[in-house]
Amino acid sequence: MIKITTDSTCDLPYHLLEQYDVSVIPLGIVKGDRLYQDGINIHTEDIAAHVDAGGDITTTNAVNIADYEDLFRTMTARYDAVIHLNLGMGFSSCYQNAKLAAEEVPEVYVVDSANLTVGHGILVLAAAEAAAAGKTVSEILAMLEDMVSRVETSFVLDRLDYMKKGGRCSSVTALGANLLKLHPCVEVIDGKMSVTKKYRGSMEKVLAEYVRDRLAGRTDIDTKRVFLVDTCRTPGLVDVARKALLADGRFEEIVESQAGCTIFCHCGPDTLGLVYLRKK
Structure with missing residues (x-):
């Protein structure tokens, strides 16, 4: 049997993770001077309350090599092989750490999703469905290689203060966007985030327009x-x-899903996105 494992950034709904027995390893979330585990002992509402109270933005920590190795050893003791799908290497060192850990454990295959949130999750779900259908490791890896470049991930942000506090945009940009009621549309292209459009107006109006545009x-x-x-x-x-x-x-x-702490740290509340595949 083949076991599918992944990072907490996949943001798949719990019922799908449970249905396909996908094991999730949490990224670290740093709030104040304490390290938490994404979705285990910290949740998005905790981050929102902290920031709303004037606290500094929380930051994220990649899963370390030792934790990946522990996961892989545990799973290979019970399964014939493990396929682990990571948050895109352009966003975190998780992929590099998982690859180094896999060098120490036979029959572990690490895949760079080149994506985030359910753009990563859509690949996890496809791999889990294929494993449940009895596909081989080589068949699943070939399928994922084909799919990675076909995933289309985009999202619209309501506010930029989280991006500003995290150093991903300037104070002037954030202030201007708030004054003009601008909402950037961010798209994952070639493993990196790019602003592809800016919407203006209320989020209700913006989201309807955004979905139609996509x-x-x-x-x-x-x-x-x-x-x-x-x-x-x-x-x-x-x-x-x-x-x-x-x-x-x-x-x-x-499929509706809530983004976890890792995404929330950078995007903040009232962000919404769509993810789907392009045809072959």
Whole structure:
């Protein structure tokens, strides 16, 4: 049997992780002078309360080599092989650490998702489905290699103060965006984040426009499944995006998921994104 493992940044809903017996190793979250484990002893509401009270932005820590090695040794004692899917190497050293750990443990295969949140998770789910269907290691790795470049991940931010506190944008940029009610659309391209568009207005208006923009006139989208991932605290925002997806009507399945602490640290509340595959 093949075991699928992954980082907490995959942001897949718990019921899917449980259904396919996917083991998740948490990234570290640093709040104040204490190290927490993503989704274990710290959650997004804890980070939001800390920042709202004037606290410094929380930061993230990659999983270390020793923890990966412990995970891999535990799983290879019970399974024929382990395939571990990492948060993209452009965002963290998790992939490099997992690769070094895998050198010490036979039959462990590490895959760079080149993505984040459910852009990473969509690959985890595909690997887990393939493993459950009895595919071999080589078949699953070939499938993932084909899929990585076809994952389309984008999201819209409501506010930039988390990005500013984390050093990912300037104070002037954040202030200007807030004054003008600008909401950047960020897309993962070639393993890196890029701002591809800026929306203006209320988040309700922006999210409806964003979903339409991502899908309008597209004939290259694999319509089997779309992920709707968010950090929304404002009531109704997810409903707006869901309604726009349902109005489009092309997707066989809409999977909704909440982004975890690692993503929340950088994006803050009321961020929402879409993830799907492009056709071959």
